[in-house]
Amino acid sequence: MSKTLFGVDLEESFKEMVETQKKLLQGMDIVLNLNSTESDTTAKDLVYQEDKMKLFHYKPLVKKPLAVPTLIVYALVNRQYMMDLQQNRSVIKNLLEQGLDLYIIDWGYPGPEDRYLTLEDYIDGYLNNAVDFVLRATGRTHLNLVGVCQGGTFSVIYTSLYHEKIKNLVTMVTPVDFSNNDGLLFVWGKKLNIDNIVDAYGVVPGWFMNSGYNLLKPFQLMLDKYIGLMGNLDNPEVVENFVRMEKWIFDSPGQAGETLRQFVKDLYQENKLVKGTLEIGGRKVDLKNIDMPLLNVYAEYDHLVPPAASKPLSDLVSSQDKETFSFPVGHIGMYVSSKSQKEIAPKLAKWLKDHSTDPATPKTKPKA
């Protein structure tokens, strides 16, 4: 039995100290000789570009991929390679291995000249042009749309406006109902004077956005994760994964001011998407226009997009074939956890394959 002295377990403390020493000494060498911290390495081709937006087509990993192409739309905040962070935990690679034909949008880094871009420019412009390109390139009239986080909100808005182009809609950790106060962003967002922020910066810097995200869990995100790393410094794989994730977290594009202004005011503050009063390019966004099969996936421990913001979507659309699915992970865990490889990506691939076999899906002759 361990001996304690004034409440301190000497044996355990001794072990703890010796273990820490060993790890620190080994860790120094490991950090100095990191092998690879590269991300976004699954093979792909740049097939379309418009201003800063790039559309990539992943090289299929099976001989006969699914005929209906799938377009992934990521958020404007952070970069899309979250889904391809490392090869042994890549959602993209997993989906390709299961036979999907994948395209993905990279929104790029807005410069000062992009401050006037609006939601309309993103939805009616870049996203619609990317969809049209994929349809022309594949000779199809429909595609599967997978929206992630804010990209999910974009996908919901897009689908309600262009439902004739969408075969199936998948939303992942997607905020739709902004009326809840379950997440701090939703509490703070309602009080934020976004006008002054946008007027002051034009393109709101990524570090400014990150300040808010880090404040959500200051001790965990700014302290404990680094202390936790100290305990794993002797494990090269853990250190490499950590550095890779850090790179992604702080690879934060600025936000086109007018888009951010509209997103905060119309959605966070006025919840117009749910109320049916959101307008894009002079047209009302009616969620009842979403009538195709819907898979709505949310993370049970999501502190950025709480389940209460995602779950209501299924009740707001007119789709008959709809499924809401949750996983016991956090916002990021949806893409990098072991569950994402073993359960989430397979579930997503199976659902899309099951819903993309409709023989009535027309195929048109590809245009030049």
Next chain:
Amino acid sequence: MAETNSENVFGKMFEFQSQMFDFWKKSFFPGSSPEKAQNGDTKPAATKALEQYFNMFTDFYNQWWKSSGELFSLNPPGAGTAQQTWQKMLHSNEIYFNIFRFWQDLVAKLADGQTSQTSDFVRRWQDQYTKMLMTNFVPGFLPESLQSFFKEPRQIFQMYANTAGKLFNPWEDTFGEMQAMLLKSLSGNKDAYLDFIKSWQKNYENTFAKLLRAPNIGMTRELADKLTENMDKFMDYLNVLSEFSATIYRVGTESMETLLKKYQEMMEQDSQPKTFREFYELWWKTSEDAYQQLFGTEDFAKLLSQVVDAGVVFKKNQDLLMEEFLKQMPVPLKSEMNDLYKTLYDLKKEVRNLKRRITSLEESGGE
């Protein structure tokens, strides 16, 4: 020849291992029960052994981090992210170590049977604790984080202050002091509140009052108006930032008191953290909980909005003022560039719309 830090750290480690082993033997030796030491030292041997244990760890740890910090500053490991990660880890370690000292002090106090002096202990550590939170943890931790609330506006201010003849220096110089006064006043110290007001008035008299009382007439009237308006925005920002900081301080202090209370209750049930790692876990989770409760309130959301708003309003005004100074220089101004960007945006949009119409006409077979 002077010993390098890298060599030194290994020496420290072996020394630490050796002393730890001695300490280990002493602690488990049946004769390690409290006894009077020689040379007038009245501390029980076990207490001394515990202190020795903490000190050994402290020395080794300090040495190691100093060495590794120097090593990595000389040999950055590959890409920037790895180095930045390492530096964030070093910074985290400083905080970690501060908490270790806190625990060390707490255990030593309890070991000496001074539990009745808890309130003194709290007071003594209060400053350390909040200083750690505010100066090490909150504003300085991530270069890109919270600069918006703490650091960057002050840098912007510094730049502006230089341009505007260091008008704000009295405010800058007494900012920390005034924050401390405000904090004391929030804990019910009326004298501190009065000191705060006096300090505010003194600074005001020495700076803004002089300018504001000068007649804004003649050729420089427009510039003077902008200058006074910008000062006003700066004062708004400073005031709301003080309130924001005091709120963070207050929760930090309350969180420490909660932690101590929890620790004492656990001691009574012998369920207290048995190692520093366990204590650290208890500390950060208690603190996180306290801040989560604060952050989730509507009042904090308003305060956060106010501090961000005051910061960006000051930035907006400061940018306008800077343009006034730059107007005489042969450089394009930000506002002029924004006009250009708007024109470019409108034109691109029009071209896209026209292209779309042409495509549509072509597809429908029209001319």
